[in-house]
Amino acid sequence: MAEMMYWQAILRAHDEEMARDPLVFAMGEDIGVAGGTYKATTGLFAKYGEQRVIDTPISENSYTGIGVGAAMVGCRPIVEIMSVNFAWLAMDQLMNNAAKVHYMSGGRIRCPFVMRVPGGTAHQLGAQHSARMEKVFMGISGLRVVTPSTPRDAYGLLKSAVRCDDPVVIIEHESMYNLKGEVPENEFFTPLEGCETIRPGRDLTIFAYNISVRWALEAADRLSKELGIEAEVVDLRALKPLDRAGIAASVRRTHRALVVEEDEAPVGVGSEVLAILSEECFFDLDAAPIRVHARDVPIPYNRQLEKAAIPNAGEVFAAARKILGK
Amino acid sequence: MDATDQKRLLREMLFARRFEERCAEAYQERQIGGFLHLYPGQEACAIGVLEKARPGHDYVITGYRDHIHAIKSGMDPKAAMAELYGKETGCSRGRGGSMHLFDPDSRFMGGYALVGGPFPLAAGFAKAIQMKGGDEISICFLGDGANNQGTFHETMNMASLWQLPVLFVCENNLYGIGTAIERATVETSQYLRVAPYRIAASQCDGQDIDVVMSEAEKAVTHVREKRQPYFLELMTYRLRGHSMSDSGAYRSREEVEQWARRDPISIYRTRLEAANILSEEDFQKMDLDIQNEIENEIVRFALESPEPRVEDLERYVYADGGPKPWLK
Numbered sequence: 236m237a238e239m240m241y242w243q244a245i246l247r248a249h250d251e252e253m254a255r256d257p258l259v260f261a262m263g264e265d266i267g268v269a270g271g272t273y274k275a276t277t278g279l280f281a282k283y284g285e286q287r288v289i290d291t292p293i294s295e296n297s298y299t300g301i302g303v304g305a306a307m308v309g310c311r312p313i314v315e316i317m318s319v320n321f322a323w324l325a326m327d328q329l330m331n332n333a334a335k336v337h338y339m340s341g342g343r344i345r346c347p348f349v350m351r352v353p354g355g356t357a358h359q360l361g362a363q364h365s366a367r368m369e370k371v372f373m374g375i376s377g378l379r380v381v382t383p384s385t386p387r388d389a390y391g392l393l394k395s396a397v398r399c400d401d402p403v404v405i406i407e408h409e410s411m412y413n414l415k416g417e418v419p420e421n422e423f424f425t426p427l428e429g430c431e432t433i434r435p436g437r438d439l440t441i442f443a444y445n446i447s448v449r450w451a452l453e454a455a456d457r458l459s460k461e462l463g464i465e466a467e468v469v470d471l472r473a474l475k476p477l478d479r480a481g482i483a484a485s486v487r488r489t490h491r492a493l494v495v496e497e498d499e500a501p502v503g504v505g506s507e508v509l510a511i512l513s514e515e516c517f518f519d520l521d522a523a524p525i526r527v528h529a530r531d532v533p534i535p536y537n538r539q540l541e542k543a544a545i546p547n548a549g550e551v552f553a554a555a556r557k558i559l560g561k
Numbered sequence: 562m563d564a565t566d567q568k569r570l571l572r573e574m575l576f577a578r579r580f581e582e583r584c585a586e587a588y589q590e591r592q593i594g595g596f597l598h599l600y601p602g603q604e605a606c607a608i609g610v611l612e613k614a615r616p617g618h619d620y621v622i623t624g625y626r627d628h629i630h631a632i633k634s635g636m637d638p639k640a641a642m643a644e645l646y647g648k649e650t651g652c653s654r655g656r657g658g659s660m661h662l663f664d665p666d667s668r669f670m671g672g673y674a675l676v677g678g679p680f681p682l683a684a685g686f687a688k689a690i691q692m693k694g695g696d697e698i699s700i701c702f703l704g705d706g707a708n709n710q711g712t713f714h715e716t717m718n719m720a721s722l723w724q725l726p727v728l729f730v731c732e733n734n735l736y737g738i739g740t741a742i743e744r745a746t747v748e749t750s751q752y753l754r755v756a757p758y759r760i761a762a763s764q765c766d767g768q769d770i771d772v773v774m775s776e777a778e779k780a781v782t783h784v785r786e787k788r789q790p791y792f793l794e795l796m797t798y799r800l801r802g803h804s805m806s807d808s809g810a811y812r813s814r815e816e817v818e819q820w821a822r823r824d825p826i827s828i829y830r831t832r833l834e835a836a837n838i839l840s841e842e843d844f845q846k847m848d849l850d851i852q853n854e855i856e857n858e859i860v861r862f863a864l865e866s867p868e869p870r871v872e873d874l875e876r877y878v879y880a881d882g883g884p885k886p887w888l889k
Contacts, residue, residue, distance in 0.1 A: 257692070258689075258692060258693070260692065286691070286692065287692075289723075291719070292715070292718060292719060292722070294711075294715035294718070294719065296681070296711060296712060296715065297680065297681040297684075297711070297712050297715030297716045297719060298681070298715075298719065299681070300678070300680070300681025300682055300684075300685060300712065300716070301681045301682075301684045301685040301688055301716075301719060302685060303681070303682060303685060304670075304681060304682035304683060304684060304685015304686050304688070304689070305685040305686070305688045305689040305692075306685070307670060307682065307685070307686070308620065308670070308685075308686050308689040308690075309689060309693070310688070310689045310692060327675060327678065327712075328678070328681060328682075331673075331674075331675050331678060332673070332675075332678060332682060336671065337877055337878075337879070337880060338656055338877045338878055339653060339656055339657045339661045339663075340653050340656070340657060340661070340663035340665070340671065341651070341652075341653040341654025341655070341656045341657065341663070341877060342654065342876065342877035342880070342881065343652075343653065343654075343663050343664075343665050344663055344665050344670070344671070345880050345883070376878055377878055377879070379879075391887075394886070395885075395886060395887050398884045398886045399883060399884060399885070400879075400880035400883030400884060401879045401880055401883060423887075424886040424887035424889070425887060426885075426887040426888075427885075427887070
């Protein structure tokens, strides 16, 4: 087991897949000569050359489409969008072509396309660099959407995504690239489907994904130490398809649930998980489930306002107490 | 080109015309649903260009007016008609419809409904060709209306920057849906618009298939041998509406009649008759044969084919049996 940073895990997955398969290539803004805004492709340009590590012009929609087209005829592109906010510009190619071509060709054309996007709020980047778009991606039929919360998953999910024959969006996080964690040295693949219980508990389930997993774990530790409450933390990890059975199974054990998401509440992961609980295990619930989520505002620049807009471990802790009446 | 090939080409254009006219009838009979964009008037474009390419080897992509591009690429017309009828035997198993014909076996990579959407996909096929090292080219047919999308400029830039083997064929039919080109575009000569991207380009008559083939041969050779993009503008006209719902209010009857005198089928037929390659009777027989084939084989196949099963509604959202290495 080696400890590595989130960006190093992504780099390792790129490197292994590119070494294995000459039709795997990477493209995006500043990923080649500059090594990538978050270093996730550092050194690949020197190793694989400009045909396979492509610095693109700032034309998100069309370089995404070039990746999609290449995927349709047998390549396995990994397209990096520098910031999820810019993915709005690529939505036409992602949603109308990548997500739909397999279905609308009656299954005759596969699209093994990978898009990596750092999402989320970081440090005072303002409204146009702090988007969280998971609610958009997870609402599109034909896409797979995954959200690594650790270096281990950042590696394993990219490995699986490159091998998968469906288009996959990987939502990384701007604040997590320097996060350290254990990553097994042997090659492995993290499932693109299904959630994972990363902390078992009996009193309630906290559903989280990506950066909110960290808030959930921190809150769970405090709940245990300060109040003797044992929270189960479930990393949703795959947002599309969302694991209905896994979500329901945890709540059938704990009978209480909260969902924590970095995104704004109206429409999103939290509402979807609550709908699943209502449909699958309403009578197993001992308390009304709660969502902890960002405020419904464009993310402000001011440090205090930004902090107030985004949830944190304290809010998760308070929400858990409310559910348990403690 | 010998007389046999010339007669075959005329037959292909006439077949295209009759196929599309039969689609219009089927639409009026409500056998075909959705939007239906027909090709009469533009036949020399797809057929002339692809005659000089290598269908089945080269990748072809286009927009929503796609039936004839698909058939000339090698799609079985029965599979095209069955798709329009929404049947399981359709080229897209009834999931696509008129605007989304696909036949990867003949490397016809699809019809797409978003104007300008295929530009980057075509460049992507060319990128894949470049990586694999084959001698294929990618051919993208779109209309003049597509050139006001961002994807046009973005893709021209990257196709030239990366020297991608892609032929862009602009079928300039003078209207973007129902808006005349001069009311939507400053530079109406489309081939001039790629000059800043340093892409070789030319413009020619799109109604005379001999002219189209002559220019297409140069364009295809340029892309195939130099491994770099080319932009070919064909001046053409659609004799029917944009789709089946078209008021026609945006153009005059005189204008349509004037272009009807430059009907690509009439031009070529007259030429072959003048050269004694084809007689009046030959043409009538050819036409009758085509109409019989369409009615007795193609439409009958579509009519008699089964509908997709409702139980299969969710099939093809994801790739069946695709790799799942995490299950190993």
